[in-house]
Amino acid sequence: MQLEILSAVQLGAMIAKREVSCREVSKYFLDRVHQFDSIVSAMVNVFDEATVMEQADQVDSRILGGEKLSPLAGLPITIKDVLCLEGLPTTCSSKMLQNFRPPYNATSVQRLIDAGMIVLGKTNMDEFAMGSSTENSAFFPSRNPWALDRTPGGSSGGSAVTVAAGMSPLSIGSDTGGSVRQPAAFCGVCGLKPTYGLVSRFGLIAFASSLDQVGPFAHHVEDLAAVLQVIAGHDPRDSTSLNVAIPDLTSGLNAPLKGLRVGVVREHQDHPALDPEISKAVQATQKLLQSLGATIEEVHLPNSRHSVATYYVIAPCEASSNLARYEAAHYGYRARMTTEASSKSSTSGRNPLEEMMVVSRSQGLGEEVKRRIMLGTFALSAGYSDAYYKQALKVRRLIANDYQQAFQKVDVLLGPAFPTPAFRLGEKIDDPVQMYLGDQFTVEANLAGIPAMSLPAGFTRDGLPLAIQLQAPQLQEARLLNVGHQLQRAGLFEPKIAGLV
Amino acid sequence: MNQTPYRLVVGLEVHVQLSTETKLFCGCSTTFGAPPNTQVCPVCLGLPGSLPVLNEKAVQLAIRTGLALNCKIAEVTKWDRKNYFYPDLPKGYQISQFDQPICGEGYLDFPDPDAPETTQRVRLIRAHLEEDAGKSMHDEVHGRADSKIDLNRTGTPLLEIVSFPDLTSAAAAKAYLTELRLLLTYLGVSDCNMQEGSLRADANVNLHIPVDGNDIATPIVEVKNLNSFRAVERAIQYEAGRQFELWKQTGKTIKDAPKQTRGWDDEAGVTKAQREKEESADYRYFPDPDLVPLRVTEAMLSQQKVVLGESPSAARNRLQVNLGLKPYDADVIVSQGQSMVAYFDGVVAGGADPKRSSNWIQQDVMRTLKENDLSVEQFPISAARLSELLRAIDASVVDNTRGKSIFQYLLEHDATIPDAMAALGIVQVDSSEIETLCKELIDENPKVIAEARAGNAKALGSLIGAARKKNANADAKVVRELLQKMIDAM
Amino acid sequence: MNVSREDILKVASLSKLELAEAEFEVVASKFRNVLAFVEQLNEVDTTGVEEMAHPVDVHTVTRSDTLQESLDHDVALSNAPKSDGEFFLVPPVLG
Structure with a gap:
C-alpha cells in the first residue's frame, strides 16, 4: 500500500484501529528517507532506525493497551532544524550551531511528541531561516523533487521536500516572511502560517521575533488542521503567545462556502513580476470558489508595494540583535585561534577576546546572514534608526491597517503565494534584491500577524507545481482551513508525490 | 561656606538589586554565593530559542520604590534591548527600559550633612528595571590566561535610579546614598548589601567654575566601580580636584570633550580612564519583540501603597515631634533600621520615658548588639521587659547603676524585673x-x-x-x- | 544615501564581523543595493502613524516569583566551546 499519499488523519485512524502498526508506518517512511534523501538532500540529521523504532513501539504498546491517543498518534513527522529538539543537534543549517545540542525541546515539538508523533529527524533550511531557496544552508542546498535542478524554495525547503517526496506525511517549519508557504508552493504541498502568537515560539530559534511563526506542511488541508490543533495554544514560556481558547479546527472543515466573501488584491494580481500561469491559477481558483457559492470582490492594499522594503528593514534589525548571542563564548562554533591569529590581534587593534568573537562569527556565519546582520545593525544605529527602523515600523502599521480595512469587506483574501514557480538553483543567489522581491506576496501576513496558507493549484506546462495563497484575519484559522479543504475537495489540487524513482 | 573656586555638580546612577526569589525573566534563583554556573537555565544562558517572561514581583518592588521616591509611575512601560557584546552578557544584549521607564521623575529628601537638622532634596530623573550581567574573572596577574565567566548573576533584577545633577558635594552624595539605602531597606525592596553588589553606584561629576561672571563647565566624567559609600565620597573629592587641575592646565570645557568614563581605584585612591571604543556607545536600543508592554493599573499601585509603611524621614519626624527626641538621637535610632524603630516604639509604648528609652537603646542595647553581632530581632530582652526596667528607674525603684546590673542579668535570664532584683539581692531601701x-x-x-x-x-x-x-x-x-x-x- | 567604505567597516565592527579585503567589494555592493532598495520607505508619509513593534495586541504578561529548576551544572556547560568544568572560558581582554 502507498502510505505516503494517504492523508495523515486517515493514516492516524488506521493506526488507532490497528489496521497498520506505528512501527510499520515509521519504518515505511524512514525507508523512504533513506531511499530519497541522497537525491534531494532534505535532511540535516536523521534519527537512527533503532531510536525511531523504539519510539514507534512505545506508541504501539500504548494503543494496544487501549489508551486513547491523539488522532495523529503514531504518525511520523520531520522538523525544520530551527526548532530545538533533544537527542539530535539543532543547527539552523549553520556552521555556528553545527554541534549545538539544546537541553530542551521547543514547546511545539514537545506537543507533537506528547501527541504520540514520531520524529524522524531535522530538515535542511536556509541558514537561520534567511533565504528563499535553501541554498543558504551552510551544509548543502536541497533540491526540488519535481525538478532536481530547481530549488525547493525556502527557508523551510527541507521540510517541504520531505512531504513532497513522501519521506514524511507531515512536517513543521517556521515562517518569518513566507518560509513555510513559499517552499510549500514550490514543492506542490500545503503550508500554513498561523496567526502570530497562536503557536509558541519557545524553542524556535529566533530570526525576527515579531514575525516568526511555526507552521505545518502536509498534502491535505485536513492534516494542516490536525497538526495545528496539536501545536497551537497558550504557552506561559512565550510572552507573545496568545492566551485564547483554540477552537476545534477540524469540525468546520466541511462547512459550505455559500456566501463567503472572497477578496482579490488588485495590487497582487496586477503585479508586473507575476507569472502568467500563476495569475491564471488564481483566476481559476476564483471561478472554483464562485462555483462553491462564494462572491468575489476586488480589494486594495495601497501600501502593498512597500511591504518587501518594510520587511527587509524590520527583519534584519531584529535579526542583528537575535544573532548577537552567537559570540562563541557559551555555545556554538569557536574559531581555532592560532598564535598567528593572536598576533594578528595587535594589527587589528582587537584584544584576544574580541579577536576570538569576530573571527568565530565571521567564519561561523554565512554571507547572507552576515549581510542581514550588518543591514540591521546599520538600520538601528545612531542617526539612522529613525529613517530606517522606526519608519519601517510605521509603514508596517499602514500595511496592517490596509489589511484590517480589506477584511471589513471580505472574509478571506485570495492571491498568488509567489510570483513564479520554483526557480533554478543558483539563479538568484547573487542578486539579493531580486531574491527579496519574490517575497512580495508572503511578507505581508507576517507584518500584519495574520494567518495565511498556500495551496497547490496544478502544474505549469513544464511540470512545476503552481500555488495560490489564502489569507484571513487574525485567529481565523478555522475559516482559512475550511476554505482550503473545500477547494481541495472541489478539485483545486490532487495530492501528488513527486516521483523520484 | 563654599570655599572652593568652583561649584561641584554630581548626579548618581544607583543600581539596586531587588529582593526577588527568582531572576527578572526566568525562574532561576538569585541567591548570592552559589557555585559558579549552577543557577542558570536556557533563558539566562541565552540559549537559542529561549524566551524571557517577566517576574511580577520585580515589577511590584519597582512600583513600591517609585512611590516611595515620589516618582510618577508610568501607565504603560515597555522593554528595550541594549545591544553590546561581552561574554558576561550571553544574549549579546541587555533587556532594559529605554524611553518608557516604569518610574518617571521623583525626588528624595535627605539629611543635610552640613546642617543635620535640615534636609536637602535631590530630584530623580527616572528609575527603570533591567537585568544584571554575569561575572567575568580576569587573570589579574599576567592578563594572559583565559577569563572565567560565571552566569549565576545574569538576569538578576536591578532597578537603576538616576538622579539629576543636584548634589553639590561629596558629602551630600554620600548622604543621599545613605538615605536611599535606608529607604530601600525600610521598603523591603533590597538588602542593599554593597559587598555582594546589591547596591552599586556610578557618579557623574563635573565642575562649574565662575570666570568673569560666567559659569564654565568642565567635561562630565562618569566614575564607575564605586563599591562603598566611602569610595563614593573619596572618588568625587578626587575627581573634583583632578578636573580643576586639568582645567587650569588645558582650559578644556564640556564643549571640547565628550563624556568620559573613569574607574575608581580604591587602593590607589585615584580615578583612571577606561579604554572605551567610540562605537561601543552605540547601543542600538529598540523594543524587545520577545516581551510585551506592561500596563500599570490602579490596583497594582494601591497594592503597593498599602505596604509602603513609614519612611525613615517620617520616622525621624515622629520621633522628634511626637516623642521629643533630639534630631541626632532620632536619626541614630532610625538609621538602625525599621526593627530598631519598632523596638524603640515598643519600649515607649510600655510606658518608659522616650528620652531614657532612646539613651538606653543607643548605649546599652546597641552596644550589646554590636559586641555580640546580633540583630535587634535576636536581642534577648524584649521591648516590653526593657520598658518595665526603665519604668522602675523612672520611678526611682532602682537607680541607674542597679538598672545596668539588672539589664546585664536580663541578657542572660528570662526573668521579670522583681525576680531579677531578687536574684541580684537588690531591695529598695526606704x-x-x-x-x-x-x-x-x-x-x-x-x-x-x-x-x-x-x-x-x-x-x-x-x-x-x-x-x-x-x-x-x-x-x-x-x-x-x-x-x-x-x-x-x- | 551614499554608504562609504568607512561606514561599512564601522557597521561590520559594531556587528563583531570582519570583511576580508578580497570579498569586501562584493559584500559592499550587495549591502548598498539592499540599502538603496529599502530607502523607498522614506517616500511614505507616516505623519502621526504609531510604530508597530508587535503584530498582536498583547500586554502585561508576567509570571509569579517562583523558583524553577535550573539546569544541571554539566548540562549548562555541555555546549561550551571551552570550559574548566566550572566556568565558561574565553580569551583574555588584555593581550
Whole structure:
C-alpha cells in the first residue's frame, strides 16, 4: 500500500484501529528517507532506525493497551532544524550551531511528541531561516523533487521536500516572511502560517521575533488542521503567545462556502513580476470558489508595494540583535585561534577576546546572514534608526491597517503565494534584491500577524507545481482551513508525490 | 561656606538589586554565593530559542520604590534591548527600559550633612528595571590566561535610579546614598548589601567654575566601580580636584570633550580612564519583540501603597515631634533600621520615658548588639521587659547603676524585673534607712564634712563609696542629695 | 544615501564581523543595493502613524516569583566551546 499519499488523519485512524502498526508506518517512511534523501538532500540529521523504532513501539504498546491517543498518534513527522529538539543537534543549517545540542525541546515539538508523533529527524533550511531557496544552508542546498535542478524554495525547503517526496506525511517549519508557504508552493504541498502568537515560539530559534511563526506542511488541508490543533495554544514560556481558547479546527472543515466573501488584491494580481500561469491559477481558483457559492470582490492594499522594503528593514534589525548571542563564548562554533591569529590581534587593534568573537562569527556565519546582520545593525544605529527602523515600523502599521480595512469587506483574501514557480538553483543567489522581491506576496501576513496558507493549484506546462495563497484575519484559522479543504475537495489540487524513482 | 573656586555638580546612577526569589525573566534563583554556573537555565544562558517572561514581583518592588521616591509611575512601560557584546552578557544584549521607564521623575529628601537638622532634596530623573550581567574573572596577574565567566548573576533584577545633577558635594552624595539605602531597606525592596553588589553606584561629576561672571563647565566624567559609600565620597573629592587641575592646565570645557568614563581605584585612591571604543556607545536600543508592554493599573499601585509603611524621614519626624527626641538621637535610632524603630516604639509604648528609652537603646542595647553581632530581632530582652526596667528607674525603684546590673542579668535570664532584683539581692531601701545611714556617715567622717562645708563639692564623693559598703542597695544619688541637705542644714 | 567604505567597516565592527579585503567589494555592493532598495520607505508619509513593534495586541504578561529548576551544572556547560568544568572560558581582554 502507498502510505505516503494517504492523508495523515486517515493514516492516524488506521493506526488507532490497528489496521497498520506505528512501527510499520515509521519504518515505511524512514525507508523512504533513506531511499530519497541522497537525491534531494532534505535532511540535516536523521534519527537512527533503532531510536525511531523504539519510539514507534512505545506508541504501539500504548494503543494496544487501549489508551486513547491523539488522532495523529503514531504518525511520523520531520522538523525544520530551527526548532530545538533533544537527542539530535539543532543547527539552523549553520556552521555556528553545527554541534549545538539544546537541553530542551521547543514547546511545539514537545506537543507533537506528547501527541504520540514520531520524529524522524531535522530538515535542511536556509541558514537561520534567511533565504528563499535553501541554498543558504551552510551544509548543502536541497533540491526540488519535481525538478532536481530547481530549488525547493525556502527557508523551510527541507521540510517541504520531505512531504513532497513522501519521506514524511507531515512536517513543521517556521515562517518569518513566507518560509513555510513559499517552499510549500514550490514543492506542490500545503503550508500554513498561523496567526502570530497562536503557536509558541519557545524553542524556535529566533530570526525576527515579531514575525516568526511555526507552521505545518502536509498534502491535505485536513492534516494542516490536525497538526495545528496539536501545536497551537497558550504557552506561559512565550510572552507573545496568545492566551485564547483554540477552537476545534477540524469540525468546520466541511462547512459550505455559500456566501463567503472572497477578496482579490488588485495590487497582487496586477503585479508586473507575476507569472502568467500563476495569475491564471488564481483566476481559476476564483471561478472554483464562485462555483462553491462564494462572491468575489476586488480589494486594495495601497501600501502593498512597500511591504518587501518594510520587511527587509524590520527583519534584519531584529535579526542583528537575535544573532548577537552567537559570540562563541557559551555555545556554538569557536574559531581555532592560532598564535598567528593572536598576533594578528595587535594589527587589528582587537584584544584576544574580541579577536576570538569576530573571527568565530565571521567564519561561523554565512554571507547572507552576515549581510542581514550588518543591514540591521546599520538600520538601528545612531542617526539612522529613525529613517530606517522606526519608519519601517510605521509603514508596517499602514500595511496592517490596509489589511484590517480589506477584511471589513471580505472574509478571506485570495492571491498568488509567489510570483513564479520554483526557480533554478543558483539563479538568484547573487542578486539579493531580486531574491527579496519574490517575497512580495508572503511578507505581508507576517507584518500584519495574520494567518495565511498556500495551496497547490496544478502544474505549469513544464511540470512545476503552481500555488495560490489564502489569507484571513487574525485567529481565523478555522475559516482559512475550511476554505482550503473545500477547494481541495472541489478539485483545486490532487495530492501528488513527486516521483523520484 | 563654599570655599572652593568652583561649584561641584554630581548626579548618581544607583543600581539596586531587588529582593526577588527568582531572576527578572526566568525562574532561576538569585541567591548570592552559589557555585559558579549552577543557577542558570536556557533563558539566562541565552540559549537559542529561549524566551524571557517577566517576574511580577520585580515589577511590584519597582512600583513600591517609585512611590516611595515620589516618582510618577508610568501607565504603560515597555522593554528595550541594549545591544553590546561581552561574554558576561550571553544574549549579546541587555533587556532594559529605554524611553518608557516604569518610574518617571521623583525626588528624595535627605539629611543635610552640613546642617543635620535640615534636609536637602535631590530630584530623580527616572528609575527603570533591567537585568544584571554575569561575572567575568580576569587573570589579574599576567592578563594572559583565559577569563572565567560565571552566569549565576545574569538576569538578576536591578532597578537603576538616576538622579539629576543636584548634589553639590561629596558629602551630600554620600548622604543621599545613605538615605536611599535606608529607604530601600525600610521598603523591603533590597538588602542593599554593597559587598555582594546589591547596591552599586556610578557618579557623574563635573565642575562649574565662575570666570568673569560666567559659569564654565568642565567635561562630565562618569566614575564607575564605586563599591562603598566611602569610595563614593573619596572618588568625587578626587575627581573634583583632578578636573580643576586639568582645567587650569588645558582650559578644556564640556564643549571640547565628550563624556568620559573613569574607574575608581580604591587602593590607589585615584580615578583612571577606561579604554572605551567610540562605537561601543552605540547601543542600538529598540523594543524587545520577545516581551510585551506592561500596563500599570490602579490596583497594582494601591497594592503597593498599602505596604509602603513609614519612611525613615517620617520616622525621624515622629520621633522628634511626637516623642521629643533630639534630631541626632532620632536619626541614630532610625538609621538602625525599621526593627530598631519598632523596638524603640515598643519600649515607649510600655510606658518608659522616650528620652531614657532612646539613651538606653543607643548605649546599652546597641552596644550589646554590636559586641555580640546580633540583630535587634535576636536581642534577648524584649521591648516590653526593657520598658518595665526603665519604668522602675523612672520611678526611682532602682537607680541607674542597679538598672545596668539588672539589664546585664536580663541578657542572660528570662526573668521579670522583681525576680531579677531578687536574684541580684537588690531591695529598695526606704528613706528612713538612708537617713540613719547618712547620720552615721556624718558622725564617722568629721574631716570630710569639714571639707565639704568649706565648699569642696568633690569631698562628698568618698562618702558615697562608704555608704555603698554599709548598704549595697543605697541609691547613690539619693544618698548624695540627703548628705548635702544635712550639711547645708548644719 | 551614499554608504562609504568607512561606514561599512564601522557597521561590520559594531556587528563583531570582519570583511576580508578580497570579498569586501562584493559584500559592499550587495549591502548598498539592499540599502538603496529599502530607502523607498522614506517616500511614505507616516505623519502621526504609531510604530508597530508587535503584530498582536498583547500586554502585561508576567509570571509569579517562583523558583524553577535550573539546569544541571554539566548540562549548562555541555555546549561550551571551552570550559574548566566550572566556568565558561574565553580569551583574555588584555593581550
